[in-house]
Amino acid sequence: MTIPKNIQDLIEHFEYNQDQYMQPNYNETQTRREFIDPFFMALGWDIMNEQRFAEAYKDVVHEDAIKVGGATKAPDYSFRIGGNRKFFVEAKKPSVKLLHDAEAAFQLRRYGWSAKLSLSILTNFAEFAVYDCRFKPNRLADKASKARILYMTFDEYATRWHEIADVFSRHAILKGGFDKFAKSNKSKRGTAEVDVAFLEEIEAWRMELARNIALRNPMLDEGMLNFAVQRTIDRIVFLRICEDRGIEDYGRLMALQNGNDVYERLMQLCRQADTRYNSGLFHFRHEPNRPDVSIDTVTLELVVDDSLLKKIFKNLYYPESPYEFSILPADILGQVYEQFLGKVIRLTKGHRAKVEEKPEVKKAGGVYYTPTYIVDYIVKQTVGKLVHDKSPTEIAHVKILDPACGSGTFLLQAYQFLLDWYLDYYISHEPEKWAKKKKPPIRETATTPSPSTIGRGESAPIPSSSSEWRGASSDSTLLVGEGQGVWSWQLTIHERKRILLNHMHGVDIDRQAVEVTKLSLLLKVLEGENEASLQPILVHERALPDLSDNIKCGNSLVGWDVMEVLGIRIQDSGVREDSDLSGFEKPDRSNEVRSLNPFDWHTEFSGIMQAGGFDVVMGNPPYVRQELFGNLKNYLKKNYQVYHGTADLYSYFIEKGITLLKNEGVFGVIVANKWLRANYGKSLRQWLKTKTIMKIIDFGDLPIFPQATTYPCILTVNNTDLSPDNMLVSQVDTLEFDNLQEYVQSNHYHVTRDNLRNGWSLAKNKSQDVLDKMQNIGMPLGEYVQDKIYRGILTGLNKAFVIDEATRAMLIAEDESSAEIIKPFLAGRDVKRYQPLQSKKYVILIPKGWTRKKSKNTRYAWQWFKKNYTAVASHLEPFAKKAKKRHDQGEYWWELRTCTYYEEFEKQKIIWPNLCDAPRFTYDDKNFYVCAPANILSAEKGLFILGILNSNIVGWFMKLIAAGRAGGFFEYKPIYVNKIPIRIINFDDPAEVAMHDRMAALAESMLDLHARLTVTQLPHEKTLLQRQIAATDKQIDMLVYRLYDLTDDEIKIVQAVQL
Structure with a gap:
């Protein structure tokens, strides 16, 4: 890359006058103005905000630095994209020797590390150093070279310009060069964010x-x-x-x-x-x-x-x-x-x-913080849509709620969005007029990097009018002291307080979370303020608002009517149920009430609810499973239409959130995506079909929450009667994007409401047509096999009941009767597509009731068992203590749990694992028992079914209807496999009989080919067999397409999905 001419001129100019510039009296401000500003302008940065962007969207922020305790409290430059910081630049005068100056390096790294930036730059033009700011800085121990990943001097700029421009130019950052460079230089050793x-x-x-x-x-x-x-x-x-x-x-x-x-x-x-x-x-x-x-x-x-x-x-x-x-x-x-x-x-x-x-x-399994880009997207899709193209007067009534606010993440982002929106509006609509109001919402300040002004700890004095300072400088700046100031508008603290109190509301059951939310919002109110700017205000009022009416502690899902369900009566009928706990008849249950923390929306937010509700409800509600709800189940069943016995807590937050909306209000949350297809989501899906769903952004198995196995989606709903016929769907398949909103805009399709069946596949309309065709032609597998689909067995203590081949041989050698209760055993990982089943594991199978039936003497059951099955009893006895504690036991601790289908394992059957990235069905005629969560299907002579189940079209079908898991896997649970449509054969039609027999023959051939592949050792035979398998697979797929009468275009839809 050729170095820009102005940079070449700067290099020559600096070199020619180097002695002068290296003098101590040539200061930092001069260095910035004459060298560093033009240096970064050449990299495409709008250093002086010539595009007149609002404060929130400036390319470069010259931090309003102040000196506190003898140290400057902000970096000289903050370089941003879309308002988000990318890197800092700390400037020094050329006489400071950066190569060995540990103090200057520590200062920069401290800024970058505290702001959680990956990289930042230390420069005096004579030298240019890049630091990895992911290393925790230590002033007492770190040398200047610590965490420095790039260093060059001005005389190297000409030959190494590409190293700078490919990473730090504005264009390079937009193209991902900065992030790629940061990622390539990241080392976990020594880093601590x-x-x-x-x-x-x-x-x-x-x-x-x-x-x-x-x-x-x-x-x-x-x-x-x-x-x-x-x-x-x-x-x-x-x-x-x-x-x-x-x-x-x-x-x-x-x-x-x-x-x-x-x-x-x-x-x-x-x-x-x-x-x-x-x-x-x-x-x-x-x-x-x-x-x-x-x-x-x-x-x-x-x-x-x-x-x-x-x-x-x-x-x-x-x-x-x-x-x-x-x-x-x-x-x-x-x-x-x-x-x-x-x-x-x-x-x-x-x-x-x-x-x-x-x-x-x-x-x-821990706490999982919602990533900022997700919060930003939801805020823009809810608050952003609501305020678009409106005026402050038109949005004065807008009320925003997070009903499970936690530490305040969503409220903080929404508040920042409104601060930016209001400022942008005032600047775009005669800012001088707004600034002259009795209680002005904006004021004009000067940001100045000059050492002569930052030492005072205050902003520079403001001219009496905008025209005065505009006349003073043609480039929208004003000389202040020695340096150059950049004038800009900002919201007054009075306006920031008004916006917060008027718009933002939150509830959380955790009192500590409520206090943290308040703390975060109050600190946001004070951003951009200092002692000098607050002093005039403190004469008339306190600097911060009281948020007790905005952020409240309570259980968003449970009102005071829960008392009736719990059987707790209020002694004095004159005591309101939403007041306090003083009138409870049973004080010993006060802890239970305190834990529930009931919350009455119409009392706590009476004005808002009387006006119809909230305009925006958003957040990331908790995902707690219902087993933690305890005695709340009856209450939830009575009060929520989406109730299901095993539903997650977020299901109720969705219903509550939408019912709290006023007409035309907007709802936006990120929740687990299992409700789309899981059985417990059925009532929620039915209820949502009566609402106006605008968007579902499904992230599949992508690691949105890196430490969690939660697979989320974003749901947005409008509370309106004008319901569109379709909703926007985006299936996100990568996190390698710069902007989620832009990704969704480029990667979405629409699904009509009529195509939302029992389990929401979110298939494109044409895919849904194929799916409908299959279901119309076929019969659900569960119905086809008369519900003979079963889950594998659970022992509750595999260490005791699952044994290896050597242990089996030893037990049988010691006591031949052991063979009666030792069965061949498989785990799901042992099951491969069409492959012969092989396992060196066995299960000691003693079903519930077996001991009583065999011994006919319950009083001395253990003595009987020990006498008649001596070897097995001796093996199990050391595990007795643990076995007695498990849930999966029968009448006695050595028995397994109740299971009505043990005999099905002794029959010919189809077996498959619970998680599959593609169909993994095989056939068993050797009476294997299977460990849950693997599954079996009783089907003697089931080769016809086996061929269909392992076909490409079933893999496509399962990707549409089954819940996704990490690594591209899908749940092949009975609840989903039950739904696979199996072509019904008319055995009176010779043509259909021929297709049936052909499918069975091909499936049998696949079993045989895979069996031969497992035993052959000759490379050329393996290659030949693999080719035969591929050819036979293709024949099965083509036959399945015929069975379901797919057209060429429909086949292309199926084949477009990679298995």
């Missing part, structure tokens, strides 16, 4: 604070202890972030390390914060128009050891701390807290604290 590190930090605080507070404050119960620890951590995080943003004086927490009574002095800071912020985070006294129930009466008088707090504060400041809180992204903080909330503090009998996972989290 900021969210993981900060989570470990605050989890350590929780553990130490819990132990210390429990020890020093024995009057606290478990609930109070959790509250005290959480509130203390939240306050420390809030105040520390405010310090790094310049809102609070830097070092106030650090100063608490000097002297004694640290906690008491911390609470003094909190009381001062109460007068400044009006946040529920600091609410210690009675105030008009604020509920007294939210006053904190727990934490004021706590006793906490000085040494513990001093250690916490010390690790929050330079040089011990690697965090730069001013640029820690809100979504990263949310991810940290989402994980943090998965655990709870418990008290032992000795009033000692321990931290453990919540039961629902343990059951789910």
